[in-house]
Amino acid sequence: MAKKRKGLIEQLKALIGLEKEPELMGAMCYETHMPSFVTLKCDQCGMEKEYDQFLMTEDDEIIATVQQIQALGYDAKVLRTCAACANKMGFKYKDGTPLLDSVMYCIFYFKNKGQAEYHVTRSEDPDDYKAVLAFLKKEDRFYDRNEALHWVADNKEEIKRMTGITF
Numbered sequence: 659m660a661k662k663r664k665g666l667i668e669q670l671k672a673l674i675g676l677e678k679e680p681e682l683m684g685a686m687c688y689e690t691h692m693p694s695f696v697t698l699k700c701d702q703c704g705m706e707k708e709y710d711q712f713l714m715t716e717d718d719e720i721i722a723t724v725q726q727i728q729a730l731g732y733d734a735k736v737l738r739t740c741a742a743c744a745n746k747m748g749f750k751y752k753d754g755t756p757l758l759d760s761v762m763y764c765i766f767y768f769k770n771k772g773q774a775e776y777h778v779t780r781s782e783d784p785d786d787y788k789a790v791l792a793f794l795k796k797e798d799r800f801y802d803r804n805e806a807l808h809w810v811a812d813n814k815e816e817i818k819r820m821t822g823i824t825f
């Protein structure tokens with residue numbers, strides 16, 4: 659009996675040893691994703707934090723699209739916002755859960771011509787911004803970030819949500 663139990667403990671130790679093998683874990687990590695960190699500052703509260711670049715949204719594309727919206731004469735801006743600020747502003751995931759701290763969020767501010775207050779929404783999807791830009795340029799279609807062509811009319815709901823414009 660005692661011998662059998664000792665054998666089992668040895669087996670368990672070997673198993674734990676194998677699972678903790680750092681080289682094995684390291685090799686797996688390198689295969690899938692090599693972490694690379696960037697320090698980003700929240701545009702709302704100024705807090706700086708390190709983020710895993712792999713988890714970042716396509717912010718540069720969003721910023722470039724918003725610059726094109728501004729060039730059309732619209733008062734628009736996008737603020738890269740930390741989870742704490744975005745949660746304070748009342749933004750949530752679609753299922754109603756609070757936003758996680760691991761990524762930054764893009765808060766879009768838009769004023770239609772003659773509008774006094776900003777319409778404020780959250781979107782980290784560059785295609786939402788591309789749809790808005792095409793709509794404001796009175797174009798009927800646009801290319802998404804994968805070079806796929808979309809009809810502006812098919813994105814009515816996103817455009818309404820992003821701009822507050824009803825049409």
Ligand SMILES: [Zn+2]
Pocket residue numbers: 700701702703704705739740741742743744
């Ligand atoms: Zn913040």
